[in-house]
Amino acid sequence: MLIRKSIAGIVLERNIIGHRFKPNAISFYNYSKSVATEIPVYTEPKINLVGLNPKQIYEVASRIDPKINKFVGNQIYQWIYKKGCLEFDNMANLSLELRKKLGNSCIISYGNVRESQLSVDGTRKLLLEYKSEKKKACNTVDNGNVNDTSEEKHVLGYKENPGDLVETVYIPEVDRGTLCVSSQVGCALNCKFCHTGTQKFMRNLTSSEILGQYMQVAYYMADFDRKENERRKITNLVFMGQGEPLLNYRNLKAAISLLTCKDGIAFPTNKITVSTSGIVPLIEKVATELQVQLAISLHATEDGLRNKLMPINKQYPIKELIKSIRAFCSKSSDKNNRVTFEYVMLDGINDFPGDAVRLSKLIKGIKSHVNLIPFNPWPGTEFKASKKAKINAFYETLSNQDVSCSIRKPRGQDIFAACGQLKSNSLSKQWA
Ligand code: SF4
Known part of the structure; x- marks a missing residue:
């Protein structure tokens, strides 16, 4: 649930995070006119790939799917850090199977x-x-x-x-x-x-x-x-x-x-x-x-x-x-x-x-x-x-x-x- 208040011209927002796994979402009210997308808020333990370097991302991904190589690890890295991708489903150059496995074990969360x-x-x-x-x-x-x-x-x-x-x-x-x-x-x-x-x-x-x-x-x-x-x-x-x-x-x-x-x-x-x-x-x-x-x-x-x-x-x-x-x-x-x-x-x-x-x-x-x-x-x-x-x-x-x-x-x-x-x-x- 998102609560918004406006006091003396200051916009205040507070997100009340539900205690359930399904990601809910919040938006930056009035933050950027050009962006309407929302960032998911996660409440369950999963491995967060934000903060991991290319080698660490490869290590995590290869534990999930031993078939992948360093090239694929680097593709995941670039989706996260170069393209700001938040959903494994949108990583178009990865196999559907890998996207699903990553989604089951990992998240991409900025907090x-x-x-x-x-x-x-x-x-x-x-x-x-x-x-x-x-x-x-x-x-x-x-x-x-x-x-x-x-x-x-x-x-x-x-x-x-x-x-x-x-x-x-x-x-x-x-x-x-x-x-x-x-x-x-x-x-x-x-x-x-x-x-x-x-x-x-x-x-x-x-x-x-x-x-x-x-x-x-x-x-x-x-x-x-x-x-x-x-x-x-x-x-x-x-x-x-x-x-x-x-x-x-x-x-x-x-x-x-x-x-x-x-x-x-x-x-x-x-x-x-x-x-x-x-x-x-x-x-x-x-x-x-x-x-x-x-x-x-x-x-x-x-x-x-x-x-x-x-x-x-x-x-x-x-x-x-x-x-x-x-x-x-x-x-x-x-x-x-x-x-x-x-x-x-x-x-x-x-x-x-x-x-x-x-x-x-x-x-x-x-x-x-x-x-x-x-x-x-x-x-x-x-x-x-x-x-x-x-x-x-x-x-x-x-x-x-x-x-x-x-x-x-x-x-x-x-x-x-x-x-x-x-x-x-x-x-x-x-x-x-
Ligand atoms: S070092 Fe700590 S206490 Fe000192 S100015 Fe920075 S944040 Fe403030």
Whole structure:
């Protein structure tokens, strides 16, 4: 059953999932005029092929039908990742028998859309539900240990849990569309200005769940159906949603590898940005292994203040952070890449002219761009946004020091979708 509400111009949707096997369906109300298709919602355990690489898909398929070869495995992979196919029945170049067998044992699921909100400025926030069998094993912070060989089970259909809910945000602009993806449910780092930081860390998202956020929105924006040379609706992908992506390194890496795989989604690496609060030992790997763009949540120029705003700074102070960023730049294969520094403007805290001067000195010699973010308030926060005049003065000071910078236009504030406002149980509370 689909319930829709419209409050002050915001469209809210909630899907009530029936406890039966037959897939039901929900739609994105008003999401994309060009797409009327619906995505099935599954409630029974089956193997989810989303999140599996070509080798893994072949392994799963050959267990179901030992007659198939790698070529057929690759055909299934392309149906899923290149064409956005959701039904095995539609995989026209597979035998009818194989399609039936796959349908009996596997699903193609991007996760269930539990709620969908549309801001007055066109920003869309989704509350997605993922149910993973590996809940207990996922419930630790991943330090990027590549020796961890524990296997993920891509199975859906277990009891509802707040640890299954996560938010993702699509921000359309005239010349681009940015998808802000989450990497964890909640966050362990407790940055004081961030709404997610008030939500206790519950678990890492699997690579399937990270990828599912992209595929869910790409499907509805008809990106899988676009013609050759036609621009994607999702042009940029930023890991700036809930959680610290580098503390879920293994799954982040697997998801990026699938996003950029030339045989599948083929998302350009220079349009993917991983944003970190400063997990120093893994920053270089963003250049050498992930090979994507880097953004740093900086927000302060002295350890004293940064320790208070971002407790992770006690472990990795500014000097070490800057050193690791310089190492990232020297290892990056594209020397034209710029590191983005995110700087939230907090009234009377970090918005003084001296902060701007220190910031320009700190990042001197690093090819970079500074994003000044007017603070986006959330219920219970102790902070206020800096006055417009102060933000402009800060911007002028940086510009006068030849620092490339801009002031970010807040998007999706009215639905708590703006930077630093995500918290996956906030919507549920509104509906309680
Ligand atoms: S800013 Fe990022 S790292 Fe800090 S609490 Fe929020 S989600 Fe976590």
